[in-house]
Amino acid sequence: MNLKELSQSLGLSQTTVSRALNGYPEVSPATRRRVEEAANAFNYHPSTRAKGLATGQALAIGHVIPLSSKHEMVNPIFGDFIAGAGETYSRHGYEMILSIVADADERQIYQGLKSRRAVDGVIVHGPRMDDPRIGLLNNLGLPFAVHGRASGYDQPYAWLDVNNRSAFQRATDFLFDLGHVRIALINGLEVMDFAHRRREGYSASLLAHNTPVDPALMRSGEMTEVFGYHSTRDMLESNNAPTAILCSSLISALGVRRAIEEKGLVMGKDVSVVTHDDALSYLQNGGDVPIFTATRSSVRDAGRKLAEMLLAAIADPTLPPQQHLLEAELMVGFSTGPAPRKD
Amino acid sequence: MNLKELSQSLGLSQTTVSRALNGYPEVSPATRRRVEEAANAFNYHPSTRAKGLATGQALAIGHVIPLSSKHEMVNPIFGDFIAGAGETYSRHGYEMILSIVADADERQIYQGLKSRRAVDGVIVHGPRMDDPRIGLLNNLGLPFAVHGRASGYDQPYAWLDVNNRSAFQRATDFLFDLGHVRIALINGLEVMDFAHRRREGYSASLLAHNTPVDPALMRSGEMTEVFGYHSTRDMLESNNAPTAILCSSLISALGVRRAIEEKGLVMGKDVSVVTHDDALSYLQNGGDVPIFTATRSSVRDAGRKLAEMLLAAIADPTLPPQQHLLEAELMVGFSTGPAPRKD
DNA sequence: TCATCTTCCCAAAGCGCTTTGGATTTCACT
């Protein structure tokens, strides 16, 4: 069923039917009702393609997921973020189109999306330090919004980010307050902007507490369970082991816990752990009282909000780019406690 | 830059340029070269929208992700599956469009996708027992392929599935061979088809070994870490605790391990564990030698293959629906060992 | 040399929608 057939069956012109369906005023209430009922009865939906051609809009948002060619990692965060964004899109009648793409091709992909007029805007995932994509997109003139930020690029652009720096500074402060001094950081890859900022927060707190930054207490890598485990085991075996560990991901934190327990130590007593928690739906941090003390910020919420921001920017391109900094909550769980006294 | 402009700048008709670019034979090699170079220089890409309108193809595949309204779970598998499928799509010039959708709206979504001619086919995720979507799609006449199967629907349709039944039967057999008799199953939600089949495999092995099925040894739920932990703790506290546990997800298996170790037991010695491992990129099961003995099958591969199948079906609709049953490998790791002797 | 194929290219129609620029009817008001 297409417009032509529908309008013929109603004895009206395509113009009138189109207008009736799109809420234009030049059509009588009675006719509009009649049209709407028929459209419903025939289960008529306008072709996105044709509509897009006629209006010049795509009614679609692109998500470009970089798949670093070296480490074929899909970000575990991704599913929840997408779920949040998807909600927003369907509420606004937009579609989400996804491109999984090797790092190298990204430039082409953006240009392709733009010149094929496939999307009205894009979401940028996983920004790195000095990420070249942002400059590229600004030049392309394709509306975009970034999940995170890219240190080193100073033109304004739309982003939404967790305040990673303050979250990790606060978490470190919290551990200092508990009496810990040797505090380790098990971080994500520090080319990633978020990981860089977390380290800054950590370092700032150390500095504020007159504690030297000890490279032996810092790890950076792909945030798997095994990575958390190995890092922790290594550090606990040194003769100057940490009494507290800051961890960038709940998945790695599971490995951290394993290493601690394997050594016969008790988490929250012998070694305290604070982790960042993205509130992923399939990885809940315990029940009402969290297992891990955590800096918490819902990635799904972030998806929802960032999508709103992008749609708003598309609706009114004259608006200055929005920026949103979310503060993570510090939730105290069972994994932290006072620093053990030296006997 | 559009076709018209490009052809004008070349002094050719749109017809010729279009044909040159699409590999039709009615154009001289010299002209084709000239056209291709110009297209490249101007970074010309045909509008997907217009192309789709003209050809009647969408050049897009829809993925509809059900988000059960009760438990707002995003399947952790999802990211990796999508990554695999995305690879295939971009290789074939297709786009992937994603709809995150509450269970109730699914029917509408499929009809909408069909009548808006937004996609050439869809992938069905997370089939449940007697899943109504399959019948619906067969009636709609929208090409589709299912990741998994739906017991209870007996018309032929295209699917790709891991042989969950044989995998879990084999894993259970393996534990029997090691001398275990009290073998527990920590399964996913058994409305999900895959979980149902896994239980069948488990039960079949018990039956073959003349061992009664004990409901006290079976758990079914959302496969989180905490679920694995609680289930295991409960069972280990009973006076007739299992000596081996079969687990449906690596995430839950982490919780299983935690419960075992918390009780002062050693995994692989006091309690053996076999888990299913979807080979998720962010959740690796150890290094060369896996930590967990596991039935292993890559979800990303599944994505790749299922996408191929769907594209093939779209390319030639007369083909009978393909079915693919993947066998999981049983990888022996450190988490299994002979049953402890009763002292 | 003329008729007949090939080869290479083009004009125009059509995909399903929106939107512009009227045309017709109705109505209120002089």
Added chain:
DNA sequence: AGTGAAATCCAAAGCGCTTTGGGAAGATGA
């Protein structure tokens, strides 16, 4: 009754592409 405005509706153009149905030139064979 006559007039202008308001209310409804419509025909046709246009979005950017593919594809049908030729047509002009050059190559081939008798």
